[in-house]
Amino acid sequence: MAIDPQPEATVPAGGPGAALPAEPEGGSAGYGPWRLALRRFLRNRVAVAFLILFALIVLFVLAAPLWADHVAHTGPNETHTLQKLHVGDEVREVVTPEGKPIGPQLFAADGKFFLGADSRLGRDEMVRLMYGGRTSLFIGVVSGLITTILAVVLGLLAGYYRGWVDSVISRALDVLWSLPVLLFGIAIGTSLALGGVTIGPIHIEGGSIWVPILIISIFYTPYVARPIRGEVLSLGEKEFVEAAIAQGAGPLRVMFGEILPNLASTIIVFFALNIANNMLFEAALSFLGAGVQPPNSSWGTMISVGEELLTTQPLLAIIPGLMIMLTVLSLNIVGDGLRDALDPRSKIRFEAHTGTAEPEGAAV
Amino acid sequence: MLRFIARRLVGMAFVLFIVSILVFLIFNVIPNSPPAQRLAGKNARPFLVKSIEKEWGFDQSLPEQYVTMMKKVFNGELIQYSPRVPVDDRIKEGIPATLSLSIGAGIIWLFFGLLLGYISAIKAGGWLDRTITGLAVAGISIPVFLLAPVLIYFLTFKLEIFPNGGYVGWTEDPWEWLKHLILPWFTLAVLSIGFYSRVLRSNMLDVMNEDYVRTARAKGLSERQVMTRHVLRNSLIPIITLFGLDFGATIAGTAIITEVLYNIDGIGFYAAESINKLELPPIMGITLYGAFFVVFVNALVDIAYAYLDPRVRLGASASQ
Numbered sequence: 001m002a003i004d005p006q007p008e009a010t011v012p013a014g015g016p017g018a019a020l021p022a023e024p025e026g027g028s029a030g031y032g033p034w035r036l037a038l039r040r041f042l043r044n045r046v047a048v049a050f051l052i053l054f055a056l057i058v059l060f061v062l063a064a065p066l067w068a069d070h071v072a073h074t075g076p077n078e079t080h081t082l083q084k085l086h087v088g089d090e091v092r093e094v095v096t097p098e099g100k101p102i103g104p105q106l107f108a109a110d111g112k113f114f115l116g117a118d119s120r121l122g123r124d125e126m127v128r129l130m131y132g133g134r135t136s137l138f139i140g141v142v143s144g145l146i147t148t149i150l151a152v153v154l155g156l157l158a159g160y161y162r163g164w165v166d167s168v169i170s171r172a173l174d175v176l177w178s179l180p181v182l183l184f185g186i187a188i189g190t191s192l193a194l195g196g197v198t199i200g201p202i203h204i205e206g207g208s209i210w211v212p213i214l215i216i217s218i219f220y221t222p223y224v225a226r227p228i229r230g231e232v233l234s235l236g237e238k239e240f241v242e243a244a245i246a247q248g249a250g251p252l253r254v255m256f257g258e259i260l261p262n263l264a265s266t267i268i269v270f271f272a273l274n275i276a277n278n279m280l281f282e283a284a285l286s287f288l289g290a291g292v293q294p295p296n297s298s299w300g301t302m303i304s305v306g307e308e309l310l311t312t313q314p315l316l317a318i319i320p321g322l323m324i325m326l327t328v329l330s331l332n333i334v335g336d337g338l339r340d341a342l343d344p345r346s347k348i349r350f351e352a353h354t355g356t357a358e359p360e361g362a363a364v
Numbered sequence: 365m366l367r368f369i370a371r372r373l374v375g376m377a378f379v380l381f382i383v384s385i386l387v388f389l390i391f392n393v394i395p396n397s398p399p400a401q402r403l404a405g406k407n408a409r410p411f412l413v414k415s416i417e418k419e420w421g422f423d424q425s426l427p428e429q430y431v432t433m434m435k436k437v438f439n440g441e442l443i444q445y446s447p448r449v450p451v452d453d454r455i456k457e458g459i460p461a462t463l464s465l466s467i468g469a470g471i472i473w474l475f476f477g478l479l480l481g482y483i484s485a486i487k488a489g490g491w492l493d494r495t496i497t498g499l500a501v502a503g504i505s506i507p508v509f510l511l512a513p514v515l516i517y518f519l520t521f522k523l524e525i526f527p528n529g530g531y532v533g534w535t536e537d538p539w540e541w542l543k544h545l546i547l548p549w550f551t552l553a554v555l556s557i558g559f560y561s562r563v564l565r566s567n568m569l570d571v572m573n574e575d576y577v578r579t580a581r582a583k584g585l586s587e588r589q590v591m592t593r594h595v596l597r598n599s600l601i602p603i604i605t606l607f608g609l610d611f612g613a614t615i616a617g618t619a620i621i622t623e624v625l626y627n628i629d630g631i632g633f634y635a636a637e638s639i640n641k642l643e644l645p646p647i648m649g650i651t652l653y654g655a656f657f658v659v660f661v662n663a664l665v666d667i668a669y670a671y672l673d674p675r676v677r678l679g680a681s682a683s684q
Contacts, residue, residue, distance in 0.1 A: 197394055
């Protein structure tokens, strides 16, 4: 199982606005909580460095069509099995008669086959890496969005109405949480591989990337919804909620107008961590053949293709794996940095361990 | 305690029922292509589809179909259609490999996770702590997809220390068994080593702030006794829960990828093979058994937790 966003990650009730400790340096009294959080985040050099790394990865995959059209002159799914590559005066085969693909050429052939060819099909590995990254990131981000929306709505309903609404939603989330995610992902992925599925007006084709998106976003909802529900439960007892109800605000107004803004920091932190987990899950599904379907590439499918040539062209499996690791690592570190910045109390708790602050400050 | 166990077992039965319904929905009800066609496989001949339709009762009502499916699963009549082999036989063949892999990895990650977490906690803030924390973050972030190819390439192909994948039975040759499994064990364990050391560290640091630790120190116990008897023991309770859950999840999921990467002919390998051939009956069987196993382990873990930490069961019955 990947790194769960554990409930311990929960931002304490009140969100960034509540219980801000005095800043170490003076002169910050006039700033709002977001401004303070930003300052705290920027002071965390490691987190900023990894945020930049993540931004670079996003730029890298967004540049896929540029590289494909202007440098590699080929698409991600175009095969070049029988073609020859002119490198200076030399002529090299893209795929040898024994089926061995060409190795990394870097700029020897003007950027064509920069990382070599992917398999006996002779597709440009670099182009596939960029397009595959697009797919992986897209799936990660979109599933993250869907998970967040589902989790926030369910968490708000359960935490605000309590009683039987809470029981039903919590039980359902518990069941979902206790299922082996990967097995059910595989089950749904393979079951939908032929024929796809129709939900109301939406039709999803068997090989579409919306199948993994659907699977991932549903199965990761409990991990986000349960802490959010807990937070809504405690927020619901705060004076500002009573005040809003006394002013005649309806349930929707209270939930989305009063409570939701106080969840913002939790949601942001979970969103970053969630994308990382989604990408790992996508890679696992695609690696096993139950996620992104060929000929389309994702980092997971590229590893499973590359693994077969591990003896001769090890980079084919290692580079996509490295990309996944860098992306997941940067998202996790940025997520942790955001948590430290948005939730000053977790900072106090951390300092309490090293003995520089009173432990009572962290007692909830 | 008995009351807690009874309540937990009823809850487990309920979840098992839901799981079976979900599996039924996924394989038999999802609209758009006839389920018999899906079960028969990619290029099935029409008469096979016809016979499956009859066998599984797809012309009958949904509750009847559900009963047929569950009967098939529990009587071991689930069959993969090309070639025709009972699914249960293949799963049984895979159990030793999967268990060897998961149990070995579990022991390794528990040992190293606890060791590193303990050192990290008693040296909190020092360079050793920071080094371990850094390693733990790296370990958590290395996906098995990266770790396995790197290990295989360098240690198997370049240095030729380890055999190239595969599985040798424990009874056939214990030494070969060990040699074949060391890399897969570590591949599977690295993530959890990082995670457990982090969890134990933060648990221990939380416990260190408890009053009873201050009392123990005030009594004049040595620092070592305070750490092992009071802090470590109380920090281990959540770890035991976590280990139970993770171990269940490893057997029914995470081990699949490791098995595929190292060609270990276990249940996960069988699942992956079935995915590539789009054979649904094995996947149905493995999903159902795997989910049952996980739900069962979760219930056991809860009961063990309640036994170890009386606050849980007392809180549960007090709230009734």
